[in-house]
Amino acid sequence: MTNTMAYAYCNIGRWIADCPRPHCSNAIALEPKQATFHCGGHDGCRMIAPIVWPADADEISDALAARPVPATRNWAPAGHWQATVTGFPDGQTAGELRAETAEHVDQEV
Template identity: 40%
Template sequence: MNLIAAAARAYVYSGDWVADCPRIGCGSVEHLYERANPRQPNSPRVAQKPEFHCSYCGQTAPIDWPAQLAEITAILMLRPVPHTRNWYPQDHDTAVRFRVPHGQSVEQLQEENVEHGVPAGAVN
């Protein structure tokens, strides 16, 4: 029996790209970007991690990033309140369990911004 998922699925939680550990039963969540200054939580994210590494159980795995990573990030970062900057891939376990939106397109995120009085954000 294989207890390890193939990849860690990237999602945005409160403006940060994170992923749940794919090892069944672990439950850890890891940030997927390095910060310019790790001691400063507001320092810019400068480097996307090449693979998932769980600091709790030691599991490593590839990361399943969305195709429109840059666009999703840009639109969410227009939201002034960090806890509103969330995005989950389609059928993500956490989103399904807590009944929050998942699998939203870039256009749907833009519409959500406009509904809440935030600029839609330009997508190139």
């Protein structure tokens, strides 16, 4: 069965989604609360799919924006392939992100 949903995740402070079509490696930047994924542009497969957003996307964005290093402003839904491959946390709540930020910011000199 082919997954026909695109899942929003945050990468370096940008909300993006990967094309859900098998063998298509495109990802697109999303506007806040964007409802539909369209795999267009250069080499896009033209798939259209609904986007699944976390219920607390605004809170996640706010928690990540508090991080002083942009490269650390990342969030992925539970089980997301990139988190699985890299070993990074996934499915974190906004509260968990804030706690993680506080832990690391306190370590800076």
